[in-house]
Amino acid sequence: MPRTLFEKIWDAHLVRAATADTPATLYVDLHLIHEVTSPQAFTWLRERNLKVRRPARTVATMDHSTPTTPRNKEGKIPVLDNAAAAQIAQLETNCKDFGIELFSLGTEGQGIVHVIGPELGVTQPGQVIVCGDSHTSTHGAFGALAFGIGTSEVSHVLATQSLLQNKPKTLAVTVEGQLKPGVTAKDVVLAVIARLGIGGGTGHVIEYRGSAIRALSMEERMTVCNMSIEAGARAGMIAPDEITFEYLKGRPRAPQGAAWDKAVAAWRALPSDPGATYDREEKFDAAAIEPMITYGTNPGMGMAIGAKVPAPANASDVKALAYMGIKGDEPLLGHKVDVVFIGSCTNSRMSDLRAAATIFKGRKVAPGVRALIVPGSQRIKKAAEAEGLDRVFTEAGAEWREAGCSMCIAMNGDQLKPGQYAVSTSNRNFEGRQGAGGRTFLASPLTAAASAVTGKVTDSRSLV
C-alpha cells in the first residue's frame, strides 16, 4: 500500500498501536523546550520523583520572555523584568538538575527555539519532534513530523520520551508553477491560510507539495511550515530532497562520515509514494499568488496587498474591523504605519534579513516610524554582521537587536503601544498579540521593509 510521508513517520514511531479504547503511543526523537511552557512540567516530575528518561533527546533555549535590548559593558543582556528573570533562572536550574543541554541567553547557540534546531542540525528528516510551542510545525520543512504540545505533554515526553496521540488526517496543499518576482514564501503561506481559513486545517497534518514548494530554499520552506498552525493544522511538512540534505550537511549535530551516507539513504525513502492518497487536497497556482497582507485579527483574514478589505460578513468580522480601525471595501495600501517588526520564527533567518536589506539599502526609515530588526538566533546575528547587513539597517535608522521572539509575543519588553499600527513579519495578528491595543498587519519581510521606508503599507514592487 503506498504511504504518505506522514504515514511513514507515524508508523516508524509507534511504540504501541492505537486500540479501540486507547490512543497510539508515539516515540519522540527530539524534544525542544523553552522557559515559558516548561516550568510546571519540571515541578510535576519533582513531585512524582521522576527523572528525564532521555536527557540527550531534549534541547533547551530561552527566547520568549528574554529581552532583545543591547548588551551591557560586561557583554551580558540584562533582564530587568523580575518575573522573566525568575522564569529564566528556573529553566537554568531545571536543565542543570535534570542534565539537559541549554543554550542560555546571549550565548553563541541561543535563539528562537525553531531557528536553532535546524541551525544546529538536530532537526532531521523522518523525526518526530515536539515542543511546547505551536510553531513547532516549522521543523516539518525537513520532512519531520513536528507539532506543538501543551505543558502536561511536555512532562509526558520528559518522563517517557513518548506521547499518546490520536492519528490526524492528511491534507495535501499542492502549489504548482512559478512565483512572480516580489512574491515570497510568506505570501504563499498567507494565501494558503486565507483560503483554508484559520480553522480549515483542524484535525489535519498538511503536506506541502508541487513544483513551487520544491523550488523553495530550506529557509523558505520553514516559513511555509511555520504557519501551518495558523490554518489550524498542528503540523505541516515537506518531503526531504537534495535541498534538505545540502542544508544539513556539515551542521554541528548532523550525522558525519559514514553515518551521514546511511542517514541520507534512509531519508531518500521518506517522500510520499506515488499513488499515496490524502484525506483532502487543495491546489494553488503559484503564478496567481500576489504579495499578501492581513487586515483583520486572525491570520486567515488575509488578501492580496493591492486588494480592498472585504466587507464584513458577520458579527465577528465587524468586531475584527472595529478593533483594527479599518473599513471594508477600502484598500490597505497607503494606510499609516507606526512600527515595523522584522523577526520571529517565521521570518528572522538570513534570507529574510537579506531581502529586507535590499529595500533598506540607500533608504531611510520614514520619520515617526520605529523599525525593529530582530535576528532569530545569535548565530544569525553574527553572520548578518559579517555581511554588513546590520550597518544597512542601522544606517537606514532601524534598530538592530539581540536574538529572541521579541515583538511577536510582546512578553519581553518589545511591544506596540495601544492603537499603534504595525507591519510585522511574524505569524499572528490576534488582538493585543503585539501589545495590548496594538494592531498588526502580517506580511513578508519585503513588504515590511517597504512599509518602513515609506511610513505606510507599501507593495515592495513599487520601490524597485
Next chain:
Amino acid sequence: MEPIKTFTSKTVALPTENIDTDQIIPARFLKATSKNGLGKVLFADWRFTADGALKPEFALNKPEAAGARVLVAGDNFGCGSSREHAPWALYDYGFRAVISTSIADIFKNNSLKNGLLPIAVDAATHAKLLAAPNAEVTISLEAQTVTLGDGTVAKFVVDPFSRYCLLNGIDELQFLLSQDAEISAFEKKLEAK
C-alpha cells in the same frame, strides 16, 4: 484531579468566532511558573480596561453570569498558541466545560488533561445555546450529552481514553509510565538501526 461525571450549570455566552488563546490569556501573563491563580487574568483585555477596571458590558462581568461553569463560544474556540495556561485560566476561574461548534486541536488536548470538557455540538444546538445565555444546561460525560432547558438533548464525543481518564480523575502520565517495557524495547530497536 476531580472526576467529572454529570453536572448542571448555567452558561455564559461569547458568540465571537475564532477566540484565540491570546484572548483567553494574554502572553504577558505567561511568566508564571505555577498553573494556579490564573483565573484572575482570564480574558484580561476583554474583562478589564487598561487601568484594571471591570468592563461592565463584557458577558463574564454581568451579574447574571456569576457562577456559570459552562462557556458557550463561537466556532473554532482556542485557536492559536499551545499555551496550557488557557485551560488552566478557564478552570481556575470556575469553568468545567466549553461548548462550541468546533474546538482547536491543541487547546482541546490541553483541556482534556485539566478537567475542562471541550464540547463540540451541532450548529442548531449551538444557536439555541447562544440565543439563551445564562440558561441552565446539564452535561453528562458518561452519556456524552448536553441537555438544554427545553429538553433538547445534544450528543457530543470525547475520545474514549480521555473520557475514561476524566470520569475516573486519573492522568495520562501513569498510563504512559506503565508502558516502560515497550518504550525500552522500541529504544533498543532504534539504537540498532
